[in-house]
Amino acid sequence: MIYSWKIIFKESAPLLALMALIGIMGGQVLHRIEDFLFLFPIFLFLLPVMNGLGGNIGAILGARASSGLHFGSISPNIFDKEMGENVYLTLLMGAATYLGVALGIAASSTVLDLKVAMINLIIIIAGAGAIITVSTVILTVLVSVWSYKKRIDPDNVVIPVITTLADFISILALYLMVWVVIL
Amino acid sequence: MNRKKVLFETLPVLFLCVLGGALSGFILGGMVNVLQLVPGLIALIPAIIDMRGNISSTMGSRMGSAYHHGLVEEGLTSKVTMENLKSSWVLSLFVGAILPLIFWITSFFFHFNVGLKSVILLTIISALTGITSGFILSLVTYSIVMVAIKFEMDPDNISGPLLTTVGDVLTLSVLFFFAYLIGGVLF
Numbered sequence: 572m573i574y575s576w577k578i579i580f581k582e583s584a585p586l587l588a589l590m591a592l593i594g595i596m597g598g599q600v601l602h603r604i605e606d607f608l609f610l611f612p613i614f615l616f617l618l619p620v621m622n623g624l625g626g627n628i629g630a631i632l633g634a635r636a637s638s639g640l641h642f643g644s645i646s647p648n649i650f651d652k653e654m655g656e657n658v659y660l661t662l663l664m665g666a667a668t669y670l671g672v673a674l675g676i677a678a679s680s681t682v683l684d685l686k687v688a689m690i691n692l693i694i695i696i697a698g699a700g701a702i703i704t705v706s707t708v709i710l711t712v713l714v715s716v717w718s719y720k721k722r723i724d725p726d727n728v729v730i731p732v733i734t735t736l737a738d739f740i741s742i743l744a745l746y747l748m749v750w751v752v753i754l
Numbered sequence: 755m756n757r758k759k760v761l762f763e764t765l766p767v768l769f770l771c772v773l774g775g776a777l778s779g780f781i782l783g784g785m786v787n788v789l790q791l792v793p794g795l796i797a798l799i800p801a802i803i804d805m806r807g808n809i810s811s812t813m814g815s816r817m818g819s820a821y822h823h824g825l826v827e828e829g830l831t832s833k834v835t836m837e838n839l840k841s842s843w844v845l846s847l848f849v850g851a852i853l854p855l856i857f858w859i860t861s862f863f864f865h866f867n868v869g870l871k872s873v874i875l876l877t878i879i880s881a882l883t884g885i886t887s888g889f890i891l892s893l894v895t896y897s898i899v900m901v902a903i904k905f906e907m908d909p910d911n912i913s914g915p916l917l918t919t920v921g922d923v924l925t926l927s928v929l930f931f932f933a934y935l936i937g938g939v940l941f
Contacts, residue, residue: 587809598800623918630918634911667765
């Protein structure tokens with residue numbers, strides 16, 4: 572495994588361009604619902620937090636799966652036992668963090684004046700968190716095994732794909748939850 | 755695999771990242787004026803933040819794998835580090851330049867009327883933000899991996915979340931700065 576910036580660029584550039592396209596699509600959706608955003612500041616506030624977490628959870632699982640695949644401790648099979656163990660840990664992480672976030676933001680909601688009832692806030696965050704975590708984990712396993720089988724370095728592929736998809740999913744999940752709970 | 759070690763290393767970092775995310779939320783909330791000043795900027799934000807996070811965390815992930823293979827040496831000029839840094843810089847430049855182009859093209863499909871002046875403005879802002887934050891983040895990536903190794907932590911457990919979070923805060927701040935400077939002062 573010897574790195575050369577040219578090879579990294581060749582593997583990463585087309586993918587990053589594709590991810591930029593998806594990211595921009597997400598942005599265009601935001602642009603579309605701009606009025607909704609300015610009406611519910613809670614959405615703008617929660618977006619980076621939820622986006623970040625979804626991406627982070629996927630990134631940890633992705634980095635661990637990539638190292639495991641390189642190392643040979645995980646075999647390229649979506650039902651691999653060691654992979655299952657990693658998935659279990661990631662779901663645990665997701666549940667703990669989103670719960671922590673929900674409680675933390677609910678506790679500070681009186682200070683922040685977010686104009687949303689505390690119970691609604693918890694439902695929005697927990698619901699969106701569950702959607703984001705489960706879909707991110709499934710996608711991470713699929714993408715890492717797929718790229719390894721295609722002989723593309725999973726390190727170069729998994730994180731960009733997952734963080735971008737997680738962002739897109741977060742925008743939709745949050746919009747869905749805010750829409751269901753508040754409207 | 756040691757379950758406790760994984761959770762013990764990841765959870766504190768994840769919570770730290772939540773605080774970072776909240777900070778980005780505040781920055782984004784405070785940007786509303788600038789967002790209205792430069793039309794179309796809001797559509798670029800998710801992609802710009804993502805790309806910076808993507809470029810640095812893939813470098814972190816590669817350095818993590820290299821570390822597990824025993825290939826990482828100290829010093830910025832060592833081969834593995836230098837090639838990884840170079841790839842980050844070239845990718846930052848590349849993505850910074852094509853983002854506004856993609857934005858411009860997709861705008862037609864979303865039926866937004868974006869003027870040529872806006873596209874030029876967004877291109878300058880995006881390219882400057884890309885190069886600046888890409889360069890800083892590549893050095894941050896190297897530092898995080900080195901610090902993790904020094905404290906005998908698995909870089910895979912912390913570099914991804916830390917980088918996407920630092921990337922968000924840094925990129926939004928740099929973007930804010932250039933958008934304000936170019937959109938607000940110069941035009």
